[in-house]
Amino acid sequence: FQSGNRVYRIVVLGQGGVGKSALTLQFVSHIFQEDHDPTIEDAYQKQVVIDNHPGILDVLDTAGQDEFTAMREQYMRGGEGFILIYSITEKRSYDELYRFKEMIDRVRNYESVPIVIAGNKSDLGQRRQVSTREGEAMAKEFNCPFFETSAALRHNVEEVFFEIVRCIRSKENED
Numbered sequence: 107f108q109s110g111n112r113v114y115r116i117v118v119l120g121q122g123g124v125g126k127s128a129l130t131l132q133f134v135s136h137i138f139q140e141d142h143d144p145t146i147e148d149a150y151q152k153q154v155v156i157d158n159h160p161g162i163l164d165v166l167d168t169a170g171q172d173e174f175t176a177m178r179e180q181y182m183r184g185g186e187g188f189i190l191i192y193s194i195t196e197k198r199s200y201d202e203l204y205r206f207k208e209m210i211d212r213v214r215n216y217e218s219v220p221i222v223i224a225g226n227k228s229d230l231g232q233r234r235q236v237s238t239r240e241g242e243a244m245a246k247e248f249n250c251p252f253f254e255t256s257a258a259l260r261h262n263v264e265e266v267f268f269e270i271v272r273c274i275r276s277k278e279n280e281d
């Protein structure tokens with residue numbers, strides 16, 4: 107039984123500026139980086155114990171994805187779970203998630219793929235453009251969990267990453 111070596115390949119997607127890097131770095135390194143280079147795409151590994159089962163999260167923090175490139179298609183093929191992020195302060199970033207979802211579905215031939223939605227920057231409530239109900243409505247459409255998160259305050263950060271692993275595990279147990 108080698109579940110401790112199980113690597114979970116997770117891909118973080120969303121419009122530029124929503125906090126993909128901030129959320130990833132907060133999860134992996136417990137820091138809030140305010141000026142992460144928006145063009146840097148990098149993968150991070152973190153050992154975790156979730157529901158008493160160990161595993162290694164391999165998190166790809168994507169960047170610069172305004173085109174449907176071959177590289178993007180490749181990580182959409184390889185990802186076992188996707189964290190789709192919008193910012194509650196930018197409606198457009200919410201709308202964009204429908205495009206990302208469509209891209210995943212197309213690349214994966216419309217088979218079900220584990221997804222978690224994060225409405226980030228929940229600490230900026232005074233600039234809110236997306237209601238919690240809209241986030242919940244999207245999650246219902248995508249049939250996936252939803253959290254409002256704050257990378258700045260480390261609110262619901264672990265929850266999002268743990269939940270995607272739970273989704274991957276439960277899909278695995280179905281297959």
Ligand code: GDP
Binds near residue numbers: 120121129139140142
């Ligand atoms: P990315 O392009 O999606 O990787 O976005 P970044 O992680 O680089 O974040 C873009 C900007 O939003 C940076 O200035 C971050 O400091 C800021 N940011 C990210 N997450 C949060 C958050 O939860 N709260 C606040 N207030 N700012 C955030």
Ligand code: MG
Binds near residue numbers: 146
């Ligand atoms: Mg980034």
